[in-house]
Amino acid sequence: MTATEGLFVPPGHGRTMETSAQRVTFKVTGTHSRTASTFEVVVPPGFDVGAHVHTRSEELFYVLEGELDVLAFEPRIRTPDNWREWESPAGHRVVRATPGTVIAVPPGCPHAFANPTDTPAKMFFQASPPPDHERYFEELLELLGSGGPPDQAAIGELRARYDIEQLTPLRHR
Secondary structure (H helix, E strand, O other), rough: OOOOOOOOOOOOOOEEOOOOOOOOEEOOOOOOOOOOOOEEEEOOOOOOOEEOOOOOOEEEEEEEOOOEEEEEEOOOOOOOOHHHHOOOOOOOOOEEEEEOOOOEEEOOOEEEEEEEOOOOOOEEEEOOOOOHHHHHHHHHHHHOOOOOOHHHHHHHHHHOOOOOOOOOEEEEO
């Protein structure tokens, strides 16, 4: 690709990594963008990314298919287990995001998503700046692909290296 050429990624294309916990297709990487990494993410039933916060990264989620429970606010109290019960000082609570919903998450904002339904959800996901989230996904999916329950200590160490402070545990069926 040169400065006078864009990137065209047809439907069904891009590098895909898949485990029972998530399927991530890399659409635009730091090789092609100075602004953001872009992914298509399939979130299976029962997956909960866990509440977390970034000090530098900014994220954008756009729900394409299915439904996700979503958090994007600082709660009154950061309880260590169930982010779905959190409430902001202004009274905001977790919402059910349906197709067409956009969630923009600035640095410093606690956020989470989970698929509480029996069908997979699909979202467009953008993380800035690149390529941190690309490397994070590669390592996370390697950890989650090992089978068995998630190794929370290994996930915590991984997330700490990529500007992710884990507030509640990652879970998947």
